[in-house]
Amino acid sequence: MFEDVYYKDVRKNKDVVFIDVRSPSEYEESTIPGAVNVPLFNDEERAEVGTTYKKVGREQAKELGLQIASRKLPDLISQIRKYADERKPVIFCWRGGMRSKSVATVADLMGIPCYRLIGGYRQYRSDVVERLGNYELKARLVTLHGMTGVGKTEILGLLHAAGEPVIDLEALAGHRGSTFGHLGMKPNNQRLFESLVVEELERLQNQPYIIMEAESKRIGRVNLPDFLLEKRNEGIHFMLHAPLHIRIERILKQYLVGTDDFHEKVSQSFRAIEKKLSPQNRSLAWQYIEERQYADFVGLLLVHYYDPRYKHSLQKYDVSFIQVDSTDLFACAKTIKEWIYENLFARPSFVK
Incomplete structure (x- = not known):
């Protein structure tokens, strides 16, 4: 039986x-x-x-x-x-x-x-x-900040592959957080997201620190647990930087340019934010979309929409940022890992 x-x-x-x-x-x-x-x-x-x-x-x-x-x-x-x-x-x-x-x-x-x-x-x-309601997060959070396209997700992947304790909230949400964040992904609902978050946190519960990307309260269709946001503010904060052309290349690669329905989905998503741009930039953005000039389209949105919004959002953080160049993703991941071991554990660096 x-x-x-x-x-x-x-x-x-x-x-x-x-x-x-x-x-x-x-x-x-x-x-x-x-x-x-x-x-x-x-x-x-x-x-x-x-x-x-x-x-x-x-x-x-x-x-x-x-x-x-x-x-x-x-x-x-x-x-x-x-x-x-x-x-x-x-x-x-x-x-x-x-x-x-x-x-x-x-x-x-x-x-x-x-x-x-x-x-x-x-x-x-x-x-x-x-x-989730009774969860006591003991690990210190190491948070990666930076404008869209600096490579935060890629660096999380490199650190995870190197054996570091990483939680990728966007992967658990099935969404990258932006207006276009659903492209190439399958958004999860709140129930599945919470299940995945609990499993990941309990998998990492004995780690002294956890590395994650800075996220707002809401990612796509889901909301983050309050305790995670509160604990983040007490942790360590890295600010990543990369040139505009590098960021554009990474965004285009990440968002699956060239798929059959990419043009249609980009058009639909842009309609949700087009009124946030000036009439001149809005017209230019539509021109880039229609002509499939996606690099120019992404560059325009970064300069005139996402970067200004990101700079404004930084005002809510009353923390010190450790500045890191992420032009070379491997070098950036190495720098972050070295800093963690040298400063959290006071040990000589052994990162290769």
């Missing part, structure tokens, strides 16, 4: 795999990070069962659900075997009810040892809210 477990009892177990048996749209909206979707019902079937429950009754809905599910059981079991491999499945639905119980029961009958998650995704979500 399958075993009922709480998320806290298995969340650090690397020998399990979470199986979300909710419908594809439920899974797409938010799930447990790392979970795979093996839906008992598709979206249309789920709606049909729900309508039957409301209009006819519980028993008739259960009967309809059984008819639909029975046809799928061989494929469901095959998928669970594939995803489980050498791991033990943790099966969950919305609240640990009939869907997860049915799948877990059949999996057990077919010789697949498994768990069922008590309370389902709803209880998991409550746990995330509680963990």
Whole structure:
């Protein structure tokens, strides 16, 4: 017989795999990070069962659900075997009810040892809210500042690859934070973002410091936890600088110029901010877009929109900045790492 477990009892177990048996749209909206979707019902079937429950009754809905599910059981079991491999499945639905119980029961009958998650995704979500609300961040935050295009994200990647404790909030949000920040990315909602933030913070909980990029309260569709913003102000702050032409090159590379729908998406996004520019610059920007002169378009926005806004936003920081040239990304990452080891740990630099 399958075993009922709480998320806290298995969340650090690397020998399990979470199986979300909710419908594809439920899974797409938010799930447990790392979970795979093996839906008992598709979206249309789920709606049909729900309508039957409301209009006819519980028993008739259960009967309809059984008819639909029975046809799928061989494929469901095959998928669970594939995803489980050498791991033990943790099966969950919305609240640990009939869907997860049915799948877990059949999996057990077919010789697949498994768990069922008590309370389902709803209880998991409550746990995330509680963990985030009571989280005590002990690590010191090292924050990278700089105008758009100086390479903050790239440097975070280099530091992460070098084994440094890094949290990339934009990657967790699925958004770069600007009007064009969704291009080439898939924005996450608040629930999934909070789940990912909690997992990352707990992964780094024993680190003496965490490196991150300076972000506003809101990134795309999500809001940062207040404690993270408050802790940031007490930390260490690096200000990165790079020439305008370097910044333009990095932005064009990062935002996937050349994709089929790039022109359309840039046009749509620009409409949201075009009135913030003078009539002359607005007209020139549209000319650059229509002529596909994206380098000139980016340069205009940096000089006349993003840079002024960034300089204004710096006024809220009552901190000292360590100035670093980020023209050479590798040299910049090395400088930051050396400063951290020399000043936080008072050790000679050993960075190669």
